[in-house]
Amino acid sequence: MAWPILLLPFVGMVAAMTALSGNMVISKMAMSNGASFYIISVYSNALATVVLFPTAFIFHWYKIPPVTFAVLWRILLLALCGCLADIGSYAGINYSSPTLGSELLNLVPGFAYILAIIFRMEKLKLTQSSGMLKFLGTLVLIAGASIATLYKGAAILNKPSSLTSPVYLLASPENWILGGTLLAMAAFLTAAWSVVQTTILKIYPVEMIIVAIYCVIVTIQSLVIALIAEKDLTAWNLQAEMGLVAVLYAGLVNISFRLYLMSWCLRRTGPLFVTMFNPLVIVISAIIGLIFFKDVLYVGSVAGSIVLVIGLYTVVWGKAKENMVKDDIEGSNGHSLGHHKVPLLQDEEA
Structure with missing residues (x-):
């Protein structure tokens, strides 16, 4: 029964990473046309708040648990991680490129694995087959992502042109280092976000309410940062057409849709499973570039993608085996309790 349970989270995370890939490309296009990443962050989070806040309370008005202080301070921490990760990602892509942004997402599974072990959400059980599969799957994922980004090989589809070069090659080395x-x-903050969100969902398992409150807080935080950092008041006008497109996409798809999907998956699988999908952004970004921008498809991209799929399958296989062991233990415990229940009652009556 473990595989069907993981099927929907698998599909959900693929959809979430597709949304993230699209946001990287669109936001870079908007910033190249003069849009400020501070302003994009403020407007997109505000739009997500307008969409999610009333929707969440409409859907859950009959069963909204009270938001205690223990829940609220965790959401504040979650919002701080999300806000800084959001602005850091936009700024990094602005100084470098969406390609480098997708490459460094490879760090997320490693960070998440370490944090999950530190906070005892995962155990490094290398002596068990499930633990070994998850560990090896993580290494294979990182290896596949490294192949896709560091090795080109021969061109398979479309021909590279010496006349056109990626925008990010025009960046200075200092900007490239700063962006990286x-x-x-x-x-790191994305990995921390997944861990913090998992702790919240354990005590307050209503994803949409959490994400709605989160968006309100992130909007306020990003607004304060933008007012301090953005000196050009005309930037708030979003005169560039791509700036408006970036805000609409980020607010409706990248924040509202993706964060709800990720929260839903986190409650059912934990942070390790969810963060394993971040390297998939490389594959999806390559597909987007191939279809919409006629990018060149290289042997390295195909080879890396195949290794990535093997790594994902290995992690999911390990998670499925872990769930099967848990089900067996819970089933045996339930059987054991049921076996002893009648004699205990009989002893009390006697």
Whole structure:
């Protein structure tokens, strides 16, 4: 029964990573046309708040648990991780490229694995087949992502042109290093976001309410940061058409849709399973570039994608085996309790 249970989270995370890939491409296009990443962050989170806040309370008005202080301070921490990761990601892509942004998402599974072990959400059980599969799957994922990004090989589809070069090659080395540092920071905060969200869902299992409150807080935080950092008041006008497209896409798809999907998956699988899908952004970004921008498809991209799929399958296989063991233990415990229940009652009556 473990595989069917993981099927919907698997599909959900593929959809979530597709949304993230699209946001990287669209936001880079908007920033290249002059849109400020601070302003995009504020407007997109505000739009997500307008959409999610009333929707969440309409759907859950009859069963809204009270938001205690223990829940609220965790959501504040979640919002801080999300806000800094959001702005760090936008800034990193602005200084470098969406390609580097997708490459450094490879760090997320490693960070998440370490944090999950530190906070005892995962156990490093290398002596068990499920633990070994998850560990090896993580390494294979990182290897596949590294192949896709570091090795090109021969072109399979479309021909590379010496006349056109990616925008990010025009960036100075200093900007490239700064962009990489910001993206690495965003990767760590993304992993921390998944861990914090998992702890919240354990005590307050209503995903839509959490994400709605989260968006309100992130909007306020990003607004404060934008007012301090963005000195050009005309940037708030979003004169560039791509800026408006970026805000609409980020608010409706990347935040509202993706964060709800990720929260739903986190409650059912935990942070390790969810963060394992981040390297998939490389594959999806390559497909988007191939279809919409006529990018060149290289042997390295195909080889890396195949290894990525093997790594994902290995992690899911390990998670499925772990769930099967848990089901067996719970079933045997239930059987044991049922076996002893009648004699205990009989002893009391006697």
